[in-house]
Amino acid sequence: EVQLVQSGAEVKKPGESLKISCKGSGYSFTTYWIGWVRQMFGKGLEWMGIIYPGDSDTRYRPSFQGQVTISADKSFSTAYLQWSSLKASDTAMYYCVRRGPTGTMDYWGQGTLVTVSS
Amino acid sequence: QSALTQPASVSGSPGQSITISCTGTSSDVGAYNYVSWYQQHPGKAPKLLIYDVSNRPSGVSNRFSGSKSGNTASLTISGLQAEDEADYYCSSYTSSSIFVVFGGGTKLTVL
Numbered sequence: 001e002v003q004l005v006q007s008g009a010e011v012k013k014p015g016e017s018l019k020i021s022c023k024g025s026g027y028s029f030t031t032y033w034i035g036w037v038r039q040m041f042g043k044g045l046e047w048m049g050i051i052y053p054g055d056s057d058t059r060y061r062p063s064f065q066g067q068v069t070i071s072a073d074k075s076f077s078t079a080y081l082q083w084s085s086l087k088a089s090d091t092a093m094y095y096c097v098r099r100g101p102t103g104t105m106d107y108w109g110q111g112t113l114v115t116v117s118s
Numbered sequence: 119q120s121a122l123t124q125p126a127s128v129s130g131s132p133g134q135s136i137t138i139s140c141t142g143t144s145s146d147v148g149a150y151n152y153v154s155w156y157q158q159h160p161g162k163a164p165k166l167l168i169y170d171v172s173n174r175p176s177g178v179s180n181r182f183s184g185s186k187s188g189n190t191a192s193l194t195i196s197g198l199q200a201e202d203e204a205d206y207y208c209s210s211y212t213s214s215s216i217f218v219v220f221g222g223g224t225k226l227t228v229l
Contacts (some may be wrong), residue, residue, distance in 0.1 A: 102152040103211035103218035
């Protein structure tokens with residue numbers, strides 16, 4: 001069974017750093033793109049970036065370039081999303097997703113809620 | 119890239135059928151048969167309902183069906199049930215980006 005399991009909810013202060021994770025299982029982790037999707041409270045879905053764990057090819061949406069870093073460790077079948085300095089506006093739910101070759105996001109993690117508040 | 123256009127909300131009574139539209143352009147929805155639909159219940163992660171315009175993953179009810187005409191894709195839910203009340207998002211492959219383009223989402227209310 002394919003699963004993406006994300007790390008737990010986080011509460012941080014502005015300016016702090018954070019790294020959240022997404023562990024894949026039940027499939028060949030290195031042969032599918034893994035993306036990160038942000039959902040702010042009451043809003044829609046936004047792509048942030050995506051990585052191909054097989055060769056670590058990473059792409060970012062322009063609005064997220066320089067704001068976050070996406071990485072993957074194929075030996076642990078885990079993808080990561082990290083911030084070096086959080087802002088209150090980063091408060092949101094973050095989902096990792098597996099992207100198939102035709103763009104279908106066939107599996108989703110359960111989501112990680114990040115709350116940034118002083 | 120621009121979002122796909124969905125109605126903000128639709129509603130229907132139990133047992134009825136409803137259709138949610140998803141309008142894109144000739145660069146995304148109109149160009150490829152790679153439209154997907156996702157269902158999201160409050161507080162839950164989105165779940166894949168339809169892929170490649172009209173295919174259902176294993177385990178998805180056949181009350182859900184997808185279609186496409188030109189630059190507009192549609193999701194139809196027949197025999198509406200209370201449990202169908204959720205947000206629905208469409209997405210489409212686009213050749214201009216690795217990132218599929220999303221619709222803004224449609225809130226379905228079952229009256």
